[in-house]
Amino acid sequence: MARRKVTSIDVAREAGVSQSAVSRAFTPGASVAEGTREKVHQAAVRLGYRPNAIARSLITRRSHMIGMAVSYLDNHFYPELVQGISDHCQKRGYHILLFTAGEGDAANQELQRALDYQIDGLVLASVSLSSEIADRCHAAGIPVVMVNRVSDAPTASKVTGANEHGGRTIAHFLAKAGHTRIAYLAGLEETSTNRDRETGFMAGLAEAGASLHARAVGNYSAEQSARAATEMMQGSAPPDAIFCANDHMAIAVMDALREGLDLSVPEDVSIVGFDNVGPAQWPTYSITSFSQPVDAMIEATSETLFEAIEAAVEGEAFEAEAIELPGKLIVRRSSRIPPGTGDTWELPA
Numbered sequence: 451m452a453r454r455k456v457t458s459i460d461v462a463r464e465a466g467v468s469q470s471a472v473s474r475a476f477t478p479g480a481s482v483a484e485g486t487r488e489k490v491h492q493a494a495v496r497l498g499y500r501p502n503a504i505a506r507s508l509i510t511r512r513s514h515m516i517g518m519a520v521s522y523l524d525n526h527f528y529p530e531l532v533q534g535i536s537d538h539c540q541k542r543g544y545h546i547l548l549f550t551a552g553e554g555d556a557a558n559q560e561l562q563r564a565l566d567y568q569i570d571g572l573v574l575a576s577v578s579l580s581s582e583i584a585d586r587c588h589a590a591g592i593p594v595v596m597v598n599r600v601s602d603a604p605t606a607s608k609v610t611g612a613n614e615h616g617g618r619t620i621a622h623f624l625a626k627a628g629h630t631r632i633a634y635l636a637g638l639e640e641t642s643t644n645r646d647r648e649t650g651f652m653a654g655l656a657e658a659g660a661s662l663h664a665r666a667v668g669n670y671s672a673e674q675s676a677r678a679a680t681e682m683m684q685g686s687a688p689p690d691a692i693f694c695a696n697d698h699m700a701i702a703v704m705d706a707l708r709e710g711l712d713l714s715v716p717e718d719v720s721i722v723g724f725d726n727v728g729p730a731q732w733p734t735y736s737i738t739s740f741s742q743p744v745d746a747m748i749e750a751t752s753e754t755l756f757e758a759i760e761a762a763v764e765g766e767a768f769e770a771e772a773i774e775l776p777g778k779l780i781v782r783r784s785s786r787i788p789p790g791t792g793d794t795w796e797l798p799a
Contacts, residue, residue, distance in 0.1 A: 456499040458575075480743040486537065495631035498622060503588050514544050516755070517564040518573040519551045523668065524700040525729035527544065531575055532596060534748035538577040542756060544570070551577050558583060565592065570762075571755050573797055577639070579603050593758030593768060597751050600642040600772075607758070607771045609750045613643055613724075614650035616740035617693075619797050620722050621654025623738075625689045626788040629720060633689035635699055644670075644695050647724060651693060664689050667700045675699035676706035683711055690719055691785070697723035700737050704784065722783035726777075729751040743775045750775065 462469045474480040475490035492498070503513045504776055516539050520528050546569055551560035561583045564572065566765055572587060575597040584603035587594050594606040600699065601608070609636050624632050634651055637644040655662060668675030669674050679702075680691055694700035700723030707713040707721075715721050723730055726741035761768040779795045789794070 456497045458499070460497055461490060461493050461499050463730065465489045465496055468695075477677055515547050515567060515569050515572060515676025516544050517547050517549070517561075517567065517573045518563060518575065518761065519549055519564065519617045520696075521551055521576045521578045522670070523550070524672065525576075525696060525725070525793065526729060527696070527698075527744065528580040528597075530727075531748060532746055534744070535573060535597075538748065538752035559725050562586075565590070568742070571595070571598060571759050573751060573755060574599060574606075575643075576648040577604055579734055591641060591762045593755055593762060595751050595755045595758075597747060598643060602648075604648035606753050607773070609747055609773045609775070610642075610752065610777055611747065611777050612648075614653075614706065615797075616655035616724060616777055617647040617652075618657070618739060619650075619795070620693050621651045622694065622782075622797055623779060623795050624720065624722065624785070625655065625660040627691075627786040628788075629691040629786065630660070631663040631687060631690045632660060633666070633692045634662060635678060635692055635694045635703065636667045637670040637695035637699065638671075639667060648694050660688050663687070668694065668702075670696060670698060672681060672698060672782070674701035676702045676710075679703040679714075680706050680710060683707060688719070691722070693722045695737055697725045697727045697737060699723070700739070700784070701729055701735055704735055704737070714786050716783070722785050726780055731782075738782045738785040739780055741777045743777055743781050744776045779797035 458469050458472045462472045467490060471482060472490050474482040475487045504534055518532065520532065522588055523529055534648060541545055547569060549564060556581050565586060569592060572594045576599060578598060578599060579601040581603060584605055588605040596606050596608045598610055600610060628684055636648060665683055666678035668678050679692060692703060693702055700721050702722055704715055708715060713719060721737060723737045723739040726739040729735060730737035730739045754771055758768040781791055781793055781795050
């Protein structure tokens with residue numbers, strides 16, 4: 451015979467409290483004496499009781515779940531971002547519903563599914579936002595925060611690093627180091643990160659009196675980046691410096707050039723990346739990279755999201771924010787270094 455399911459009434463009777471006290475004891479942020487909470491939780495353990503979060507969400511209209519979408523996790527920048535935001539959410543009694551979504555229609559379909567879970571907020575990291583999804587979230591009172599991406603949706607908040615400034619800084623750095631054949635290895639061309647980094651890079655080259663020698667597309671893919679860089683370096687006038695739109699590509703490029711073509715970095719070609727992820731700091735690579743302020747981005751994303759959720763709970767309007775956080779160029783051994791340069795390099799005043 452199947453065992454009868456334990457209910458909150460059973461727990462209340464076992465703990466010697468009211469049923470409402472049991473409900474409050476399992477509701478994050480609810481007002482309940484610590485002694486009562488402990489008695490309820492001990493009674494629940496003895497009886498094998500677990501609250502039905504789905505049923506509660508139907509009553510309260512709050513799931514205490516945050517949807518978080520990423521397009522890929524190969525880039526070390528995003529696992530760190532996901533972990534940090536998840537930690538912040540858990541401290542506030544929320545849980546992350548993580549899913550991967552590509553670009554375009556595929557991303558749109560996955561975001562539609564996420565909204566079907568009655569999430570209280572949505573964080574998009576490395577995923578673009580369609581106007582259809584933005585409108586649906588706004589109509590449902592679901593705050594959206596985009597991280598390391600921007601869009602034209604006026605109702606979505608955006609938290610980014612200084613992508614355009616970073617590109618300009620790298621251009622000046624390479625020109626100052628004496629490079630004359632400077633190349634750019636693009637990421638996904640439709641993304642705001644690639645667009646802004648390349649825009650800044652091209653502006654910086656012009657300001658420094660330099661020009662772009664070559665351009666290829668790596669699509670933020672290790673395999674495609676290695677192939678594109680190899681083809682550039684096998685040309686009749688190979689670059690003497692390559693700015694890769696992120697470190698994930700820069701690492702793949704270094705491996706391909708050193709192992710596949712027996713080239714020396716930076717003696718034959720300087721390599722510069724963007725993000726300053728963990729492997730870029732390893733002695734094997736020691737990549738000069740524009741550092742994204744990941745801790746500050748995690749903090750800003752979390753605070754922006756929960757301020758908007760609290761406003762939505764109170765029935766108040768929440769204004770979308772656009773937050774850009776500063777970074778800096780970390781100088782390492784993968785590039786030639788301008789005279790007098792230390793561990794970091796800033797744009798000349």
